[in-house]
Amino acid sequence: MIVGSWLPARVARVIPATPTARVLELDVPGWPGNLPGQHLDLRLTAEDGYQAERSYSVASSGPGTSVELAVDRVPDGEVSPYLTEVIEVGDSVEVKGPLGAYFVWREDDPSPVQLIAGGSGIVPLLAMARARVRADVTTPFRLLYSVRSRADALYSAELDRLAEGGIDVTWAYTRQAPDGWAGTVGRVSPASIADAVWRPTDGSMTFVCGPTSFVEAVADTLVSAGHDPLRVRTERFGGA
Amino acid sequence: MAEPGPLSVHEGVPDRAKVTLLDGNALAGRLAGVLGAEPTLARLTCSHCRSVSVLAESVVEQDDGGAIVRCRSCTRTLLTVVERAGEIRLTFAALASAELPAVTPG
Numbered sequence: 001m002i003v004g005s006w007l008p009a010r011v012a013r014v015i016p017a018t019p020t021a022r023v024l025e026l027d028v029p030g031w032p033g034n035l036p037g038q039h040l041d042l043r044l045t046a047e048d049g050y051q052a053e054r055s056y057s058v059a060s061s062g063p064g065t066s067v068e069l070a071v072d073r074v075p076d077g078e079v080s081p082y083l084t085e086v087i088e089v090g091d092s093v094e095v096k097g098p099l100g101a102y103f104v105w106r107e108d109d110p111s112p113v114q115l116i117a118g119g120s121g122i123v124p125l126l127a128m129a130r131a132r133v134r135a136d137v138t139t140p141f142r143l144l145y146s147v148r149s150r151a152d153a154l155y156s157a158e159l160d161r162l163a164e165g166g167i168d169v170t171w172a173y174t175r176q177a178p179d180g181w182a183g184t185v186g187r188v189s190p191a192s193i194a195d196a197v198w199r200p201t202d203g204s205m206t207f208v209c210g211p212t213s214f215v216e217a218v219a220d221t222l223v224s225a226g227h228d229p230l231r232v233r234t235e236r237f238g239g240a
Numbered sequence: 241m242a243e244p245g246p247l248s249v250h251e252g253v254p255d256r257a258k259v260t261l262l263d264g265n266a267l268a269g270r271l272a273g274v275l276g277a278e279p280t281l282a283r284l285t286c287s288h289c290r291s292v293s294v295l296a297e298s299v300v301e302q303d304d305g306g307a308i309v310r311c312r313s314c315t316r317t318l319l320t321v322v323e324r325a326g327e328i329r330l331t332f333a334a335l336a337s338a339e340l341p342a343v344t345p346g
Contacts, residue, residue, distance in 0.1 A: 005273075041269035055266050099268035102280040102296035212261045234297065238260035 006094040021072040036061035036131035037104040040097030057124035072120040103235045107135040115143040118210025142168040144196040149176040170196040200226035211239035264295035287336035289314035
């Protein structure tokens, strides 16, 4: 697919998601649709012509010109504070995409799928889980979602519904667990990852997305545990 | 200190000290326009350690001035990508070859 030029987009909905994150629905005339896991580049232009661009994963997939993003505020960031605190319905931005063919789930791939998200890395993985529920397939899906606390989780209510819809969801809390939580609190470990994911012999395809340090720790753990590195796909978004 | 808004407090000079560690997925938009093909599946061979990896898995260090693409095995710089005044400059370093799917004219 050849990516064209910048497309004008209008903010159609703004939904507060966590104390620091928002879900943004963009109306993008000319958007060709996208595969689950793809991202876009978003460009802001100031009155004096100054421009800033960032990449954001798309939470929606399939045909249509409505594009859903979820943006968490990066402390000292240049673009995310604007998107999470300032932008309003009716405002204009520009987007380029859909982008990427590597970090994509294709519904004709019958391999069991393991999704592993850290923080707002849930966004492209949610797109995959939504697509799996929507598609007429029975591909087994598991999700391991690491967040600081329940209040920091994006899409927590929807993830609970996905769990009821046959997607195996495991939560990991790094700072504070909800009341009644029986598990431990802290960063994911080789043991907790092994408990949550498919075995190396299950032939799974794994998608890991989150802050760079999280993604590298998880991917190294999986490969050390015997998972095929070519079937552990990663997407890093920087951060802590 | 006031929360800096992205469109109000810039001074027109990129903060080059602020480097973000990413991967090649982040270059999909910039390189697609240059190459005319989806770049994240491009197979890059490092001339130093001969390892082969797709762009998506390569190390990318990005700041407002551009991006450095490094070999994940030996950390050598494979290429740099600098965008300025509507022009993209690719500088090849330890990149021995890049294999991309051919684009069928449509």
